[in-house]
Amino acid sequence: CLPVWWISVLIVCLSSPLAGREAWNYVEVRDGAHMFWWLYYADCQSVQSRDLPLVLWLQGGPGGSGTGFGNFEEIGPLTRDLEPRKSSWVQAASVLFVDNPVGTGFSYAQNPEAFATDVSTVASDMLVLLQSFFTERTEFQSVPFYIFSESYGGKMAAAISLEVTKAVSQGTLKCVFAGVALGDSWISPLGELVLRGVLTRSSSLLDDFGLQDVNAAAAAVKQAVEQQQFLKATELWSVTETVVEQNTNGVNFYNILTQQPDDRLSSPDDDFISLQTRRHLRPLYRQSLSELMNGPIRKKLGIVPQNVTWGGQAEQVFSSMSGDFMRPVVDVVDRLLAAGVNVTVYNGQLDLIVDTLGQELWVKRLKWDGLPAFNQLRWTALDDPASPGVTGAFYKTYKNFAFYWILKAGHMIPADQGPMALQMLKMITQQV
Template structure:
């Protein structure tokens, strides 16, 4: 796995033609594995910026981290959200590659095409996740020194935001110590699991105010959430994770299957019927991992994409270790990382929070609660600002988002979007990206 594998457009076209699928956008790519620990192999996939107005060295580098934990950035983030091609291998008009080079990393180890050689090599907390990523980033910026000077941003979604916060703090320290050479420009936390308890405690009120719970349902959801709160306060985090799952079941039962990723959609009846017979890990895998590993995406990744990459070990299946990734992180799942965000802000790191209006799992109400808990000395100034409206790029005069920026902290409220903002509101997400990477 020591060699660097880079595709050529001709090679990719040959595979696509062989499958009878449309041609991709022209562009330069690279990918490889890094052994971040003994028996722990992490996969990365880079798309060089494809802009008509600037070369890739004149544009930022964005690393994208998916949620779960166990969701694959090389798969879901790439083909369902921001990569140059969609799942049908057709060009995406709102791809982030037109504004920046994009680096997808399958993390924690065991996610996507990343893999472990043995059961004890999985990460069990964000500290290990951050340590693993620092090994990968050191390798990446050493082997691709042309990226050392370009602004480097970490963008994330869901649990990826929790990991991104921890990674950003360790990266800041490593740069100061001279062990990693890069121009770290900021971190963006999208619908991120920064303060799990604040999310859970606001599910009831949010659903009630959107007419998705009645008084009885509100009482039941709130009661179940209080049990989670008690477990967190007692530092019983494995128990808290299990009780969090119970709250989700109570929500599903009282809303007739509201979708946690977008409250305007609903889970099919057959999924609801299976709840009673599932154990905790299987239930959470169904709710939060399988949506990132649809059958069509799995067939793409384990078929033509695997063939294209050419370096995936024979015994590795894309997404094959995702459930183990999630179960090994269960004890860390409900731990907050608000203090880490505080440390980033105090250190002068640019931090952006962005959230979808229709997201339930990480509802905006919960995000605003933990932001108000920050000890950062700029918080009072941020709170005094009124937000600014942003037009929907596809509908001039129609509001697509609101945002506020004060010193090194920004918050974007993305309208008509659920948990996966680039999937739901691609043009607005791309505009936000451009605003964030140009604000310096």
């Protein structure tokens, strides 16, 4: 039985101005593999939605829900309390949230074989969904289409963007693909680990002994990756995080200025899958958000199967992808750049799990022919829209590549620095 206040909130949600400006549906992308999408049409006073771009948002994990966390915690029109979000991306674009891979959020797998095991399958599944979406919503076939992502969503976004580029050129997908933005993205996992000790030590969160411990743990991961033992590398990556946690007294991987909540700290009874679920999926399925999604939102949507619970298969999603988790996709980014796709990298200053130093490391190793000229450029400061005169970010761009350094933000940039993230969106989509 829902509390009275939840019922009141639901009524407000259903009767809000968003009514008629949203759409959602399921697509069966493979036998037994069902993916859920939720669209918000752009809501701008001065410009009609058909004149604004379409943005696909991809969450991390793998197993984090875009329709839940990305929507209600970061960029959607309403907050978790169903109040209007001042920095919602719907002001500048129509936003499409998709729960992927299969089994994430309201998406679901009917059998164990339906879960994706690698990013290639994730990309092919998304292509099927997008073909269905653009066929059903023909009004979006002629507007600029961007893919924005966060965390592991960036790894998926890179692979998906390559499939989209191929499909558009072959005529099997009708859309105007305008670019991909990789936010705090898991593109080169090893690079992130190698520099994690350096960042933590320079932030006075490790002493020399702790730095030695972290570097030794990272070296073991490096060896496993070099030997192409990616499942072992994922397990050792989990060990490395435990070493960091123990030596920093529980630093929060999502923001180095805070402490890890007690319920995410390692336990002797945890295997590495349950431990990583505790650390990196639980924040995306916090209790208050789960109550919202499995209560009022589920009732509002009206199409979620009775046996499907929002987030109920998240751990299985991560487990199925664990053998592919540590595999880099830097080569995919190179292929996108070579194909002329607009690629943006953006990262939060306070992120530890995907630290900016690690992002810069793999960027400097790109084979893209524009890299030497890009490296010679100085960055440009951007004012924080919420605090004029205060620097909120730096950026630089050359040809079809751009990098944004977002200050005072951790892993979830739109949640930490909403106005700055919205400004970046407008710049990338050429609205300012």
